[in-house]
Amino acid sequence: MSITVVPVPQAHSNLLPGNRHQYGPNSRIVGADMQRVAMTVVVPVEDSDARADLERYLLEEHRRPGRPYGLALLETQLMGLMLVTGVEEIEAFRAGRVALPVGPQAVVYGGWPSCGHGPWEDIIPATTWHPGGVGVLDEYDGVDGARVTLYEFTIDEGLAWNRHGTPTGKTLTMVSWHCDRCHLPYDFDLGERMDNRGPDDRGWMSRNARVHASGRDGRCRPPTGEMERVVAAVASEMRGQRVELPSPEATCAAEEGCSRVRLARATTARLLAGATS
Ligand SMILES: [Zn+2]
Ligand SMILES: [Zn+2]
Numbered sequence: 470m471s472i473t474v475v476p477v478p479q480a481h482s483n484l485l486p487g488n489r490h491q492y493g494p495n496s497r498i499v500g501a502d503m504q505r506v507a508m509t510v511v512v513p514v515e516d517s518d519a520r521a522d523l524e525r526y527l528l529e530e531h532r533r534p535g536r537p538y539g540l541a542l543l544e545t546q547l548m549g550l551m552l553v554t555g556v557e558e559i560e561a562f563r564a565g566r567v568a569l570p571v572g573p574q575a576v577v578y579g580g581w582p583s584c585g586h587g588p589w590e591d592i593i594p595a596t597t598w599h600p601g602g603v604g605v606l607d608e609y610d611g612v613d614g615a616r617v618t619l620y621e622f623t624i625d626e627g628l629a630w631n632r633h634g635t636p637t638g639k640t641l642t643m644v645s646w647h648c649d650r651c652h653l654p655y656d657f658d659l660g661e662r663m664d665n666r667g668p669d670d671r672g673w674m675s676r677n678a679r680v681h682a683s684g685r686d687g688r689c690r691p692p693t694g695e696m697e698r699v700v701a702a703v704a705s706e707m708r709g710q711r712v713e714l715p716s717p718e719a720t721c722a723a724e725e726g727c728s729r730v731r732l733a734r735a736t737t738a739r740l741l742a743g744a745t746s
Pocket of ligand 2: 726
């Protein structure tokens, strides 16, 4: 017997528009109004690294010695949750006979099993919130009327970390944020975008977005264009003719954050329109 993972059909089409998250100390996400079931997992009784890893994470009273585990991996735009129950409950849910159990026969933990590392890395498939991995995850009110958008996007692997790199033909799913006042993050802010493999990655990036929106990073200043003017003046002098460089806003609108957010917004709107018709 090996661990089985069954994605929930159509989970992707349920985008939970208007979902609201609740935050605890240090702006940690502690809950949400709605969630969806991404996949179910059955962990058999036989010893495995994955089973041992799962049990390390569970409280004593929730372990099931000598019995298999049934898990449902729940998610929101920004967080993962794991419902721990028996195999019968998960098999009945997979067969479409019943909803997932609530109450004493099920307990819910925050997070998915060791998402993205350890023995579970190759067991749990990478997922995005939107089908296709492009869309808006959340929005935050920023400094002085700014709008900070958390979004999923796709990019060629060869260009993901270097826009002047060589395309490979392989598409990477990523998550980042964008502020429409200061146009951060810049392309060289490597810590402000990341591989998007699941709810943990989306939640991590939402924290960066919320820190920026709150003004705590002290970086939200509208671009002045001063650097572009200096560079253009030097270039003009060297060539003996006037050289103009586009403003940061223009570059952003054409090829960076603003253009990605525009695509994400349009994609989400189209998906939501399709879902209700
Ligand atoms: Zn900003
Ligand atoms: Zn921008």
